[in-house]
Amino acid sequence: MSHVLAAVAWPYANGPRHIGHVSGFGVPSDVFARYMRMAGHDVLMVSGTDEHGTPIQVQADAEGLTPRELADRYNRVIVEDLHGLGLSYDLFTRTTTRNHYAVVQELFEGMYHNGYIVPKTTMGAISPSTGRTLPDRYIEGTCPICGYDSARGDQCDNCGNQLDPIDLIDPKSKINGETPKFVETEHFFLDLPALADVLRQWLDTREGWRPNVLRFSRNLLDDLQPRAITRDLEWGVPIPLDGWRERADKRIYVWFDAVIGYLSASVEWARRTGDPDAWRRWWSLDAEGKDAQSYYFMGKDNIVFHSVIWPALLAGYSGEGSRDGEPGQLGRLNLPTEVVSSEFLTMEGRKFSSSRRVVIYVRDFLERYDADALRYFIAVAGPENNDTDFTWAEFLRRNNDELVAGWGNLVNRSVSMAAKNFGAIPPVGPDGLTEADEALLAVARAGFATVGDLIARHRQKQAIGEAMKVVAEANRYLSDQAPWKLKDEADKPRMGTVLHVALQVISDANTLLTPFLPHAAQKVHELLGGVGVHAPMPVIEEVDDLDGGPGHPVLTGDYTQGARWESLPLAVGRPLAAPKPVFRKLDPSIVDEELARLEG
Secondary structure, rough: OOOOEEEEEEOEEEOOOHHHHHHOOHHHHHHHHHHHOOOOEEEEEEEEEEOOOOHHHHHHHHHOHHHHHHHHHHHHHHHHHHHHHOOOOEEEEOOOHHHHHHHHHHHHHHHHHHHOOEEEEEEEEEEEOOEEEEHHHEEEEEEEOOOOOOOOOOOOOOOEEOOOOOHHEEEEEEEOOOEEEEEEEEEEEOOOOHHHHHHHHHHHHOOOOOOHHHHHHHHHHOOOEEEEEEEEEEEOOOOOOOOOOOOOOOOOHHHHHOOOHHHHHHHHHHHHHHOOOOOOOHHOOOOOHHEEEEEEEEEEHHHHHHHHHHHHHHHOOOOEEEEEOOOOOOEOOOOEEEEEEEOOOEEOOOEEEOOOOOOOOOHHHHHHHHHHHHHHHHHHHHOOOOOOOOOOHHHHHHHHHHHHHHHHHHHHHHHHHHHHOOOOOOOOOOOOHHHHHHHHHHHHHHHHHHHHHHOOOOOHHHHHHHHHHHHHHHHHHHHHHOOOOOOHHHHHHHHHHHHHHHHHHHHHHHHHHHOOHHHHHHHHHHHHHOOOOOOOEEEEEHHHHHOOOEEEEEEEEOOOOOOOOOOOOOOOOOOOOOOOOOOOOOOOOHHHHHHHHHOO
């Protein structure tokens, strides 16, 4: 057993999340975490809502709310949506807890004392009409490096390079279109060049990463520049230095505090369990966590923050850059084992866009369709290695032809025949197993190694494909053996053998599919006469802030119960009842209905 951290990208709390978001950070991380738990590892899966920064402040102003009120609203919406998808977080929290503030400030101070955070006077953008600071991401212009005409003031999404707003060609405010005025302002910068060597050495040790992630990350090291980590803002984590703590106009910027959330959420989880140091088993290089593994899940637009920025913060805090230094109070901290980045999901050939209504929010999807139908689509046809298009026609086909007619029908007809003819799991007949019986059982047993290895290596599309091959083989076996034709009394022992083999393979296939389809897996477990928890689910808990701040909902759960990653023999004689359908067959009319909604 090893300690495995599943660190899941933090959804931004300025609105509900759509299915494109959860295809990148949500479902892949849950599939991985569920499998690793089933395989016997000690998993800690953490995340929360990212709630600081200017977008929330701007939107709150527009709606006549405080930033906290806006964050409260969408924190709850996102928690409920992720709960509906069955995402098995040990703790899904938020960045506005006092615990998070304390951990962010600790890392800031540790890096500052080690010399990796330095003050610098720079040119800041001001709105001429309001006099307010314009955040980098709210300035848009032409990238001076690649010529992309929609580069942001902090980063070009086309070439991936870090930028300063003043470097943009023809910069404009995205809020009102005016040309910003640039004035001198003092801020703190992360000295990335001083950490470039340690980052390069670390990246050179990474094996098995998706090639695009590793290649992109290495290319970024060639031109690292110091990066501002404070902003002229009122909404964010205060700067923990004398002369700065009390300033209402300067805050730690959101990109710095959000990535630290993985650590602060782990600390909060440990404190809530009553063992405040338990987080160290996943994080500490100095103690029991030195052999822990950590996997970070996100969409490709977040690679730079997880493969360069976050490792730089961890290394600088641990005193491992060119300026050396001493670890802070939290000790030396583990760098990521792997950054698992997905590509983008589009919708009916267009980019997701809330403003253009090219979107379906998770909440709306779950009101009309089953969670596992979406989880299945993401796993089998999602943006694992390439941008992928979600179409309603393909969703309908996958649901009806593969989930309903393939997997669901196999379960239904096998359990139905066994219940009708035996009332229980039938035994293997006196003639024993045939070559065909043994071959199918062997295929199912072999699936555990194959599917498990693929999930562990983040090849989930291949993994669910291999699991569904077991389903296809079982369907073929059932058609070949035709137990419904074995009606004579003399044939009944053979019928029992065939159904026993089919039900055993269904049980095995259900275990293989459990990380992908946990809601259905629990149903199949019960249809096979099983009792208790097969696929544990998260719960929403209303909690008090550990340090006296406002209370809030969290997503958590007890995942110590449930199936293990192994083939278990079915108990002969276990009672069976007439089954209910595992999946809902969808009417083809949903395609036209959803396209009509999309067109508004």
